[in-house]
Amino acid sequence: MLILTSTSPEETMEIGGILSQCLLPGDLVNLGGTLGAGKTLFVKGVGQGLGIDPGVVTSPTFSIINEYEGTKFPLYHFDLYRLESDLDLEQVGFEDYFYGSGITVVEWGDLFTHYLPQDRLDICLKSSAPNERTLSIVGHGERGRQVEEKLRGLFPCTF
Numbered sequence: 001m002l003i004l005t006s007t008s009p010e011e012t013m014e015i016g017g018i019l020s021q022c023l024l025p026g027d028l029v030n031l032g033g034t035l036g037a038g039k040t041l042f043v044k045g046v047g048q049g050l051g052i053d054p055g056v057v058t059s060p061t062f063s064i065i066n067e068y069e070g071t072k073f074p075l076y077h078f079d080l081y082r083l084e085s086d087l088d089l090e091q092v093g094f095e096d097y098f099y100g101s102g103i104t105v106v107e108w109g110d111l112f113t114h115y116l117p118q119d120r121l122d123i124c125l126k127s128s129a130p131n132e133r134t135l136s137i138v139g140h141g142e143r144g145r146q147v148e149e150k151l152r153g154l155f156p157c158t159f
C-alpha cells in the first residue's frame with residue numbers, strides 16, 4: 001500500500017495528474033472513501049494530465065458517466081453513488097468502458113465491486129484534518145500492482 005497525504009485541493013489534483021502519467025488505455029482506478037473527500041477533484045487532476053481542461057470535468061452524479069476526449073487517451077469518469085441496481089449499471093454498458101480503450105476512473109466503485117475488473121488501482125480518500133486528505137493506494141492484479149509500483153517511484157520520500 002502506498003499512503004500519500006494532500007494538504008490542499010490543488011495538491012490532490014496534482015497527485016491525480018502524477019497518477020495519470022502512470023496509466024495506460026484499459027486501466028481502471030476505483031475511488032472510495034468518505035463523502036466529499038476529494039474524489040472528483042482527483043479526477044480533474046487525472047483529466048488535466050491527459051490533456052483535458054479540468055474546468056469541464058464535473059461530477060457525473062446524475063449522468064453516471066462522463067466521457068472526455070483527452071489528447072493522450074479518452075477518460076471515462078463514473079460516479080456510482082446514486083445507482084440503485086446492477087441493472088442500472090448494465091444499462092449504461094459499463095463493460096465497454098471498463099474494458100475499453102480509455103482510462104476509467106470510478107467514484108464509489110466499492111458499491112459495485114463485483115463488476116470491477118480484477119486488475120485495478122483502488123484509492124481510498126479520507127479527510128484527516130479540515131484541508132488534509134489521506135490517500136491509501138493499493139494495486140490489484142498484475143497490472144494494478146505495476147501501476148502502484150510506478151506511482152511509488154514518483155513519490156520516493158513515502159513508504
Ligand SMILES: Nc1ncnc2c1ncn2[C@@H]1O[C@H](COP(=O)(O)OP(=O)(O)OP(=O)(O)O)[C@@H](O)[C@H]1O
Nearest residue numbers: 006007008009012035036037038039040041131133
Ligand atoms: N486536501 C484536499 N483535497 C481535496 N479536496 C479538499 C482538500 N481540502 C479541502 N477540500 C475540499 O473538499 C471538497 C472535495 O470535493 P469533491 O467534490 O472533489 O469530493 P468528492 O469526494 O468527489 O465528493 P462526493 O463524495 O460527493 O463525490 C472540495 O470542496 C475541496 O475544496
Ligand SMILES: [Mg+2]
Nearest residue numbers: 039040059107
Ligand atoms: Mg464526487
